[in-house]
Amino acid sequence: MSTAARFISFEGIDGAGKSSHIDAVADLLRQAELPLLLTREPGGTPLAEELRGLFLHRPMDALTEALLVFAARRDHLSTRIVPALAQGQTVLCDRFTDATFAYQGAGRGFDLAVLTQLETWVQNGLQPDLTLWFDVPPAVAAARRSAARAPDRLEQEDTEFFDRVRAGYLARAEADPSRFVRIDAQQTLEAVRADVLKVVTERVLARRGAPT
Ligand SMILES: Nc1ncnc2c1ncn2[C@@H]1O[C@H](COP(=O)(O)OP(=O)(O)OP(=O)(O)O)[C@@H](O)[C@H]1O
Numbered sequence: 001m002s003t004a005a006r007f008i009s010f011e012g013i014d015g016a017g018k019s020s021h022i023d024a025v026a027d028l029l030r031q032a033e034l035p036l037l038l039t040r041e042p043g044g045t046p047l048a049e050e051l052r053g054l055f056l057h058r059p060m061d062a063l064t065e066a067l068l069v070f071a072a073r074r075d076h077l078s079t080r081i082v083p084a085l086a087q088g089q090t091v092l093c094d095r096f097t098d099a100t101f102a103y104q105g106a107g108r109g110f111d112l113a114v115l116t117q118l119e120t121w122v123q124n125g126l127q128p129d130l131t132l133w134f135d136v137p138p139a140v141a142a143a144r145r146s147a148a149r150a151p152d153r154l155e156q157e158d159t160e161f162f163d164r165v166r167a168g169y170l171a172r173a174e175a176d177p178s179r180f181v182r183i184d185a186q187q188t189l190e191a192v193r194a195d196v197l198k199v200v201t202e203r204v205l206a207r208r209g210a211p212t
């Protein structure tokens with residue numbers, strides 16, 4: 001049997017619903033007494049949270065976006081994620097590098113080879129063990145967002161942008177099918193939650209104690 005996933009990322013276009021389910025995953029894992037780090041990107045450290053504020057609200061080109069998210073990621077990895085994994089914690093991360101390939105790569109059209117190079121430099125081979133991709137049509141996500149909050153800089157992009165971002169996630173999922181699990185996020189909140197908790201039960205809790 002494979003080992004339990006310990007680095008888990010949550011991905012999807014803005015408004016897909018992923019943030020609504022991370023707390024439920026954390027509750028499930030805490031009940032099983034797993035030590036947890038709950039974090040997000042861009043962000044997760046004081047420096048990376050400052051970069052997040054700039055990223056979400058200041059105008060900038062695609063290369064600047066990519067450099068900022070990878071700078072934030074480097075600090076996040078070296079000061080929070082890598083130490084947490086080394087201490088045996090399970091890491092739940094709201095977005096990671098797949099977002100960069102989807103948003104800056106597919107959405108903005110930025111050079112994927114450059115992103116791959118940055119990914120290699122910054123992550124040195126480290127990837128999530130499991131990525132839950134909350135997949136939803138952009139029109140559904142836009143309706144959810146507009147009912148919930150004022151848009152930030154990325155959320156002001158049009159439906160075509162989010163169509164490309166969604167296609168970017170699909171490409172990443174197809175390139176790494178054992179890491180990705182697609183969640184049909186168009187369902188009700190309850191149905192999505194049931195799917196998410198089933199995957200986490202199978203890929204984390206049921207595999208605890210399996211030989212490495
Ligand atoms: N399955 C669902 N059905 C209906 N509404 C939903 C569903 N999932 C989430 N929502 C609602 O949609 C809104 C956006 O959800 P949420 O903030 O979890 O999305 P998100 O993917 O984390 O977005 P972002 O990445 O932009 O933060 C919230 O108001 C939430 O209650």
Ligand SMILES: Cc1cn([C@H]2C[C@H](O)[C@@H](COP(=O)(O)O)O2)c(=O)[nH]c1=O
Binds near residue numbers: 041097155
């Ligand atoms: C990590 C990462 C994120 N983004 C975008 C995606 C979202 O629009 C925002 C983050 O907001 P959220 O409410 O925390 O989901 O940032 C990006 O474009 N590139 C990235 O690498």
